[in-house]
Amino acid sequence: MADLDQRTHPTTTTGPHHSSGCVTVHETHSAYVMLLGSVAYKMKKPVQNDFLDFSTVDSRWRALDREYTLNARFAPDVYLGIAELTDPEGAPPEPLLKMRRLPESRKLSALARSGADVTEELVAIARIVARVHKFSAHENTIDRAGTREALRGRWAANIRELRALPRPIIDPAVIDEIDERSARYLAGRGSLFDLRVAQERTVDGHGDLLADDIFCMPDGPRILDCLDFDDDLRYLDGLDDICCLAMDLEYLGRLDAARFVVDTYLEAACDAPPRSLVDHYIAYRATVRAKVACIRALQGCATSTADAVAHARLALMHLEAATVTTTLVGGLPGTGKSTVAAEYAARTGAVVLSSDVVRKELAGLDPSEPRHSEVGEGLYSASVTDHTYAELLRRARGLVAAGRSVVFDATWTDPSMRERARLLSTLAHSTSIEIECVVPASTSLQRIATRRSSVSDATRQVYEAMTRSRAPWPTAQKVSCAGTVSESVEAALAVRSAAVRRSGDSRR
Known part of the structure; x- marks a missing residue:
């Protein structure tokens, strides 16, 4: 039986050695999260595609080490270090990210679905994100990610991956319209993106702010699971970052919370973008989630086809709203x-x-x-x-x-x-x-x-x-x-x- 070993990495933790127990496993398109007692262990899947490569043990080790470092910016008391899953039969040990386990009932997604008043939590979340953005480095590599050309490239990559799926999950005509509307917005808004870059609105942010990865604890929110596998996707306009969460809250049926978290972030960040840019970024984020849902559907997840279609519909709605x-x-x-x-x-x-x-x-x-x-x-x-x-x-x-x-x-x-x-x-x-x-x-x-x-x-x-x-x-x-x-x-x-x-x- 495989065991958890914590002996071989400089950032190794010193927690207990687990050889048995009741384990609950959650799965995403790129990882497994194992819940065991008071801790959680994250293991990367050996997957490879256009936007990530976890195909080798070394690549998974580097990815988890990077994830540990980057997430400490948002929740330093949750990320505890790197452990290993060893195999008594001699297979190479598998790296695991060890985390403090947080109660499922305090997920922002659970609170949002229940209709709970999350005003105070959203204020704290928006301020944490704005603070991380404020202290972000600003260098050429980061600034380039905020240009119109960089965003156009990210849109193109997502559209290309949607069209390349082995079987269509989303109506190709819908993908075409998403492509056309997003490209048209970018084509006419050159000075807008130039201004955003000049104002240093491009940051090293979270990159994948989702309600399922935010825990609203009594002493404040813990924001987990930032995008670690591709710096170019984590370098982005700060507005894009918070719009990911707004998109997710709206998808969960909380349009009120979606609008509130954006407005609160903009106030904290002293930012005043045009509303069309807010809608454009929400549409971009919905398209990304549609692509992820398509991948999950092809992996056999029964609910992901409906998720993909609904996210594509949300993207189109916001692209219409973004029309200048x-x-x-x-x-x-x-x-x-x-x-x-x-x-x-x-x-x-x-x-x-x-x-x-x-x-x-x-x-x-x-x-x-x-x-x-x-x-x-x-x-x-x-x-x-x-x-x-x-x-x-x-x-x-x-x-x-x-x-x-x-x-x-x-x-x-x-x-x-x-x-x-x-x-x-x-x-x-x-x-x-x-x-x-x-x-x-x-x-x-x-x-x-x-x-x-x-x-x-x-x-x-x-x-x-x-x-x-x-x-x-x-x-x-x-x-x-x-x-x-x-x-x-x-x-x-x-x-x-x-x-x-x-x-x-x-x-x-």
Whole structure:
């Protein structure tokens, strides 16, 4: 019978010698964890694939020694050293990582599934992760892992491994859409990733934060099992690190906890990324877990096929949410477009760019200061209008490259201006949405006559002149703004949802 021996390694522990007892074994795709009394022993499987190699005893020894060192950053009192599993018949001894055994009932996953209030635990977890990130080394090798090219490579590796499986677990069309959406986001967000690297947001982190590996003890959480087999996968944006846990909590049915842990981490890390990047990283993490579940399914795990499909579905949902959009909210004066644009932006996390505001800013005026001009003259001449729209597009270009969606609040009566906005969206790999707010003429005129404290200088004469000169807008979806604001905004959001869904299918 094999025995535990602890005599041969510098970091060997001095715990008891076990030759018998009741052992409970847990299995992952790359390891076995044996629970025996007050301790746990982890043994690597002799597996080899594109992202890890534990095929020899020496490689498993190095991996466990590395795991011991790296995990001490998060839970130094849990990782106790390296032991050996010896064979009386003379086979090479197998290295084991010896750990303090923690109660299953205190796993974050168990608490989350039970619906328990884990607010205090999540605060502590987020702060521990932020602290490890704060004291991470920053060197070229680490910083390179935060670049767009590095993330693109990690996405490509996961997609390649999913497509190379000996039998499909996930619908190939779903994998294709994940690939297309993730690539499109990366293609248009160069300045975002450059900024993240410049801000030293790339860290030597955990790499695989999952609720099953976090124990919420009375004296604070213990975070276990960081990714040790590939430094390049553990070097990552700190936001990516915490989004792994957010993804897992959401998968467990705790969207509230997922959002809370991200928000708490961002506060602790003094970070303010665009929401699209949060969704992108959650999608990436869900794709990684989908791949792992596929591997487990091929190893015979009965529940892993459903896990893989569900994680792929979660990835797609967040890739849709991460879609960067440029929305033209237009229409004649008095149609309610500014009100709809503001609420639409608030609901989607977008930035509003208003032609009325920008026009006056360019003239050095307070946006709320009235400035009436004859139609087509002064502040509303063709040249000023062209300059205003050019500035709107210039500002939008920087925002979408930084991962921020934009809502243009303007009349958009000129087809050439609309085409320039579409071109910007295409070049920025964002989704263009066009909404025309419409109401009966009598409603518009009544609103113009009774309007107070508005940045708009539109009058009845302006409305009538624009009505005569406006060109048809066949590419816009018309939204009636004659009812309540809520009804108009919901209609506009429905237009957006349909456009975002279509953007993920290149065949449409």
